[in-house]
Amino acid sequence: MRIGSYEVISLETGRFSLDGGAMFGVVPWVFWSKLIAPDERQRIALAARCWLIRGNGKNILVDDGNGTKWNDKLKDIYKLDYSSGDLLSSLKHAGLGPEDITDVILTHLHFDHAGGSTTLVNGELVPTFPKARYFVQKKHWELSEHPTEKDRGSFMRDDFVPLMNHGVLELVDGEGELFPGIELLVTNGHTQAQQLPKISDGKTTMLFCCDLLPTTAHLPWPYVMGYDVRPLVTLEEKRKILTRAYDEHWILFLEHDPIVAAITMKPTDKGFTVDQRVSL
Ligand SMILES: [Zn+2]
Numbered sequence: 001m002r003i004g005s006y007e008v009i010s011l012e013t014g015r016f017s018l019d020g021g022a023m024f025g026v027v028p029w030v031f032w033s034k035l036i037a038p039d040e041r042q043r044i045a046l047a048a049r050c051w052l053i054r055g056n057g058k059n060i061l062v063d064d065g066n067g068t069k070w071n072d073k074l075k076d077i078y079k080l081d082y083s084s085g086d087l088l089s090s091l092k093h094a095g096l097g098p099e100d101i102t103d104v105i106l107t108h109l110h111f112d113h114a115g116g117s118t119t120l121v122n123g124e125l126v127p128t129f130p131k132a133r134y135f136v137q138k139k140h141w142e143l144s145e146h147p148t149e150k151d152r153g154s155f156m157r158d159d160f161v162p163l164m165n166h167g168v169l170e171l172v173d174g175e176g177e178l179f180p181g182i183e184l185l186v187t188n189g190h191t192q193a194q195q196l197p198k199i200s201d202g203k204t205t206m207l208f209c210c211d212l213l214p215t216t217a218h219l220p221w222p223y224v225m226g227y228d229v230r231p232l233v234t235l236e237e238k239r240k241i242l243t244r245a246y247d248e249h250w251i252l253f254l255e256h257d258p259i260v261a262a263i264t265m266k267p268t269d270k271g272f273t274v275d276q277r278v279s280l
Helices: 020-024 029-035 072-077 087-093 111-117 138-145 161-165 231-247
Strands: 006-011 016-019 043-046 050-055 058-062 103-105 118-121 124-127 133-137 169-172 176-179 182-187 194-200 205-208 251-253 262-268 271-277
Touching: 006 087, 016 020, 020 029, 020 043, 124 161, 133 138, 133 194, 138 169, 182 231, 231 262, 231 271
Parallel strands: 058 103, 103 133, 133 169, 205 251
Antiparallel strands: 006 050, 016 043, 050 058, 118 124, 176 182, 182 194, 194 205, 251 262, 262 271
16 A cells, blocks of 8 residues: 555564453453354464555564564464465565565564564574664563563563664654654553554555554454553553544554454444455
C-alpha cells in the first residue's frame, strides 16, 4: 500500500501459538473459543506480522517477529512454525537482504515482537540487521532491565541486550514524529511504554496496533489480554485510540490476527466491529 512517499508492505515472520485463556483475560472460554478455535492444548494460532516501510531512502522494519533462536522445548510450547517462511525469507521475497534495513522500530521488547532483532553467528549474538538503528521507548527499556514476576517470561534478554552492547539501540522519550509522516503513539496498559507507529500522508492513515489490539477478536472493550500489566489502562487506551481511529478513518494493522492483516471499523453498541478487510 502506498502512503505518501512510502510503500508499506506486510511481512510474515512465521506462526506461533499462545494460551487462549491468557490471550483473552477474564473472557470465558465459551465466548473466545467461538472467535478463534483453540488446539488440543488450548492454544490459539497467531501471526507475527511486521511492516516493511520503503521510501525516502530508507527500508524501515516495524517489529521483527519471534526470530529463530529457539530451543526444541520452547519451539514446542509456542508451536513455532516457519513452514510459510520466516522474516529473512519474506524480506528476500521483497528483494531485500538484512544489510538493506536502515531502521527497526520495536513496538516493545516482548519476544514475539523483538525476537528477530538478533542472530547467533559463530556463538556470538549480533544484530540481525548490521546497518540498522533500532528504536525502543526509553521507559520500556528501563522496564526490560527490571521486569516484574508477572511479565518476566515475555522478555528474553538475548533479543535486545546485544543491541545495546553493539551501540545500535536508540532510546526514544515519548510520543512524536520519528521520521517524516511516521509518528509514534505510546500506551502503558499492555506494558510500560509500548510504541505504536502511525503512518499518514494526510489522506490515508494506518496504525500499527501491536498488542493494543492483537486480533479482530479483541475489538469488544472487555476483551483484554491476561498478559497485560494494567488491564484497566488498556481498556481506556483502546477506547480512546479506537474512537479516534474511527473518527479519522484510519486503517488498523493487526500484527497477530491469524486471518486478516488490516481492517477498517464500524461502530456497534458494544464498541466497534470489522467493517472492511484491507489488503496492503
Ligand atoms: Zn507484548
